[in-house]
Amino acid sequence: MSEAVAAGGVYVHVPFCRHACRYCDFHFSTLLKRIPDVVSAMVREAELRLPQGLPAATLYWGGGTPSVLPEAELVRLNQAVRAPLALAEGAECTLEVNPEDVTDRSLALWRAQGFNRLSVGVQSFRDERLDWMGRPHRGRDAEDAVRRAQDAGFSNLSLDLIYGLPGSGLGEWQEQVGRALDLGTPHLSAYALTVEPRTALSHDVAKGTAAAPSDDRAAEDFRWLRAELQRQAWDAYEISNYAKPGFRAQHNSAYWKGSPYVGIGPGAHSFDGRRTRRANVRSNPGYQKALAAPVPAEWFELEVLSDQEWFHEQVLTQLRRQEGLSRAEAQGRDLDGAWSSWIRQGMLLADDQGWRLEGEGWLWADAVAADAFGLKV
Ligand code: SF4
Incomplete structure (x- = not known):
């Protein structure tokens, strides 16, 4: 693929999480002591793939959990990624964060590093649901994290919520969405719980120790959410994404429109805007080893779409x-x-x-x- 193509967006995949959520099939590791080595490899990939002056419309850090990065590692990686980019003034720069990582100190760091949008992994405000999902934060932590972020000047915030949880009812979902809306954030991403292969949840469902989510339950939550947010004049602009007017996620919107993007990090994908996709190896040790070699071994696969x-x-x-x-x-x-x-x-x-x-x-x-x-x- 031609790497000289202007990057519509640049995506940075941080492949670490503090805990494994029961339902998650993204690429991540909980071996946080490997962060410095993997960041070094990502810095090298950025140096190899991002030419000086590369125009970029947006920057998005996802994962995994980018907010687990210690300060020095986040700064090091951010410098390597941003230095070559010609990012437009005010370009959307998103960081995915989990509530337990949001402190006044981390918020100040993220702002100083140029992030102007946070996507907060709330998922639920109910502690018993968070326990069931294997998430370490409390519902109150999520509300506190959002308010702190707003106080620190982050007005462009998105919250992630999961619906269709086994044993839940529409009333619970209405309460969850109400708590999210009360926080006054301008963007919501809402996903139905799905049982992905090779996740802890899929094993538990197979063993009968966890109930499978019901399509009918998820459909009821989805219908209500869409109608309610439209009634409140939100823009239901994608099947899982809702924004107040003017707050559509620019990075993801460009991605859905087939714009080119460059993905840095283990498991990250790239697209040249025509027909070629590139998938980085979904293994932290494999990625790190390939990029540590004096002449890097191939750490990605190309796929040309028919x-x-x-x-x-x-x-x-x-x-x-x-x-x-x-x-x-x-x-x-x-x-x-x-x-x-x-x-x-x-x-x-x-x-x-x-x-x-x-x-x-x-x-x-x-x-x-x-x-x-x-x-x-
Ligand atoms: S849902 Fe997010 S925080 Fe949980 S394991 Fe997956 S990537 Fe990590």
Whole structure:
């Protein structure tokens, strides 16, 4: 892939967490003593891949948990990533943080390092749910973290919440969302609990020691959230993302629109804006070893998407957006025919511009997309 392409966004994957959450299948390690070595490798990758003056619209640090980085390591990595970038004045720079890491001192450091948006992993405000998920913070810690962040000048804050928890009811979800809205943050990401393979939760569900989440329960929470936030004039701009006007996440929005991005760190992905994806090895020791060599061994794999694969990705990604899939993106394919039943049932709106999910259709995004894949490309 051409690394000289302007990076629409730069993503930094910090592959460490203090604890393993029961449901999580992201790439992370809890061996925090390895942080300095892995950061050294990430600094090297940044030096190798980010040319001086690279234009970047946004910067996003995710993981894992970027907020676990000790001060010196965060500063070292941030310098290596930012030094070559030509970031526009006021560019969105997001740091994912967990409530237990948010202190007045860490907030001051993050601001001084140029982060202007925090994404806070709240997940639930109820302690018994946090215990069930394997999260170390308390519900009160999350509220305290958000207020501290606001006091420190972070007005652009996003909260993550999880719905459809086994044993929960709609009343609990309404209370959770109410507590989030009371904090006055302008962005919410809400995800249904899913059982991913090879997670502690999937083992526990298989053994019968944890209840599996119910699709009907999740659907009830989703329906209510979407309707309620729209009633409150929020922008329901993506299937899992909601913003007050003007607060859409710019980094993720560009990613969904197929803009190029460069991902640094173990397990990070990159995209050249055309057809080539690049996936860094999902192993901290493997990544570190490859980048520690005088001539780095390959620490990534390239994948060139076929027309069909690109089309499938476009359908899956664009249907999840409020704007839907445009006719230009369909490139002449007869999707009105493939989707006639969804359109007839009012779950998909078709017009001159393209196709957008409507009403109950939002609960069937994957099934709608799958019906487009039966087409010959
Ligand atoms: S959910 Fe977040 S904090 Fe928990 S293990 Fe996954 S990446 Fe780490």
